[in-house]
Amino acid sequence: MAISSPGIGSGLDVNAIVRQLVAIERRPIQQLESQAGSLRTQLSAFARVRSDLAGLQDAAARLLDPSLWGSRNFSSSNSTALTGSAGSSALTSNFSVQIARLAQSQGAASTGRAVDAPIGAAGTLEFRVGTWSGNSFGGGTPVSVAVQANDTLSTLAARINESNAGVSALVLRSGGQEQLMLRGSNTGAAAGFEVRALDGGGAPITDSTSALGSLNHFHNGTALVGMGRTQDALDAQFSVDGVALTSPTNTVANVVPGLTLNLQQSTTATLPGSPATAVQVSVQQNNTVVREAIEAFRVAYNRINATLSELTRADPAGNADGPLQADGTARRLQTALRQLVMSDGPSGSPLGRLSDMGLQVQRDGSLGVNNTRLDAAMANQEGMRRLLSHTGSAGADVGIARRLRDFALAANGTEGSVNGRNSAIQASIERKNDRIERLEDRLVRTQASLLAQYSRLDANLGAINGLGSFVTQQLAQWNRSNN
Numbered sequence: 001m002a003i004s005s006p007g008i009g010s011g012l013d014v015n016a017i018v019r020q021l022v023a024i025e026r027r028p029i030q031q032l033e034s035q036a037g038s039l040r041t042q043l044s045a046f047a048r049v050r051s052d053l054a055g056l057q058d059a060a061a062r063l064l065d066p067s068l069w070g071s072r073n074f075s076s077s078n079s080t081a082l083t084g085s086a087g088s089s090a091l092t093s094n095f096s097v098q099i100a101r102l103a104q105s106q107g108a109a110s111t112g113r114a115v116d117a118p119i120g121a122a123g124t125l126e127f128r129v130g131t132w133s134g135n136s137f138g139g140g141t142p143v144s145v146a147v148q149a150n151d152t153l154s155t156l157a158a159r160i161n162e163s164n165a166g167v168s169a170l171v172l173r174s175g176g177q178e179q180l181m182l183r184g185s186n187t188g189a190a191a192g193f194e195v196r197a198l199d200g201g202g203a204p205i206t207d208s209t210s211a212l213g214s215l216n217h218f219h220n221g222t223a224l225v226g227m228g229r230t231q232d233a234l235d236a237q238f239s240v241d242g243v244a245l246t247s248p249t250n251t252v253a254n255v256v257p258g259l260t261l262n263l264q265q266s267t268t269a270t271l272p273g274s275p276a277t278a279v280q281v282s283v284q285q286n287n288t289v290v291r292e293a294i295e296a297f298r299v300a301y302n303r304i305n306a307t308l309s310e311l312t313r314a315d316p317a318g319n320a321d322g323p324l325q326a327d328g329t330a331r332r333l334q335t336a337l338r339q340l341v342m343s344d345g346p347s348g349s350p351l352g353r354l355s356d357m358g359l360q361v362q363r364d365g366s367l368g369v370n371n372t373r374l375d376a377a378m379a380n381q382e383g384m385r386r387l388l389s390h391t392g393s394a395g396a397d398v399g400i401a402r403r404l405r406d407f408a409l410a411a412n413g414t415e416g417s418v419n420g421r422n423s424a425i426q427a428s429i430e431r432k433n434d435r436i437e438r439l440e441d442r443l444v445r446t447q448a449s450l451l452a453q454y455s456r457l458d459a460n461l462g463a464i465n466g467l468g469s470f471v472t473q474q475l476a477q478w479n480r481s482n483n
Contacts, residue, residue, distance in 0.1 A: 018450045029439045036432040045311045045323045052304035053408045059300035060405035062293045064389040071286035081265040082279045090258025096278035099267045100237040105184035106192045107230035108217045112177035121211040122149045124198040129166035132192045135219040153180045188248025192233035194218040302366045308334040329421040346390040346397045350383040
């Protein structure tokens with residue numbers, strides 16, 4: 001096979017000529033690539049817009065949350081003795097609490113025996129949960145727990161804990177001895193318990209001396225039989241502004257509507273007790289969370305405002321235009337948002353505009369804060385709530401934060417302007433990429449055609465040059481012969 005190298009025969013730089021011609025043919029592709037790059041920049045710009053709109057939507061939605069406007073602060077002058085929380089239904093108030101005693105569960109303990117020694121007798125323990133009244137006990141349906149002769153206190157305790165008998169059990173060890181410890185599962189006077197032992201035939205065991213009898217815990221009218229009492233089941237006793245109250249638990253809900261009180265430590269031995277020992281409780285509007293939500297809304301609005309200003313920036317010299325400078329969707333978004341924050345609030349609102357609550361539109365379209373006005377507006381949270389979140393029928397009768405939330409939600413939605421613009425840009429990029437691909441394929445064919453064409457020209461010129469050299473040689477030889 002002959003080796004071909006374009007340009008050798010004629011002296012023409014065929015490859016260079018073809019590269020230059022191909023470069024001219026590539027210019028439409030380069031223009032399309034530049035246009036596609038600009039579109040991708042716009043796509044990235046709209047991704048920023050989408051993200052910032054979502055941030056504004058979330059911040060505005062927070063201002064629509066009823067729990068925000070009903071938020072209350074609960075404060076206690078002695079958090080060691082009393083803590084609590086306030087729900088949205090709680091009224092602002094101040095009162096004192098005195099705690100005479102905490103609610104507690106009943107406890108009982110067996111006498112000591114050798115560690116891991118078997119009980120030595122089979123039978124049943126019946127547990128009843130109820131109320132002790134002096135030496136009398138009134139309980140509910142008994143729960144039976146089987147006892148095997150080879151059981152230790154540890155295996156018996158495990159079986160009691162699995163029985164859901166209303167008591168929990170553990171084993172305490174010391175000095176080579178162990179004891180069975182029982183504790184009521186709940187606090188309060190109605191959560192006491194008694195234990196009655198039955199032998200293998202189901203007959204009651206009424207003594208404390210036998211193996212199973214030592215695990216009794218009931219009163220026979222004269223004394224407790226079996227395990228000793230370590231503590232009584234008691235209700236909590238406390239007072240609110242001197243009014244005596246009780247509770248079966250130390251977590252007291254809705255004694256004061258909307259409040260939960262956590263009793264943690266006794267403050268006085270008697271009711272109503274000395275005022276010096278009272279815990280002072282204050283329930284007030286939680287202005288902090290409202291201010292934080294308003295500030296988050298302001299920051300979110302300023303972010304989308306700054307983003308749109310940057311992306312639609314027009315440089316007089318034309319050298320630093322924003323990527324969305326000529327985009328109508330972006331400009332309409334910016335205009336609509338600014339109109340919304342400057343609009344009047346719903347009818348009947350004591351605060352007419354955002355500026356009345358201290359959020360003032362600046363020259364660049366951002367929201368500044370006038371703390372003096374905001375402090376004054378915080379004293380009228382109902383007015384602020386109506387201005388921002390009122391659920392009117394439509395249009396101007398809707399709170400401003402609700403309008404902004406709905407606007408951002410719609411713009412970012414499937415049928416929204418931002419999503420529609422994204423889809424249009426993406427489709428345009430795909431069309432340009434398809435055209436670039438077709439032009440690239442045509443350019444490959446053009447390059448091959450040009451290379452073949454100029455290779456033939458090169459060969460023809462080489463042949464002509466060879467013929468010319470032959471003629472010249474022949475003429476020179478003829479001239480020498482004639483001389």
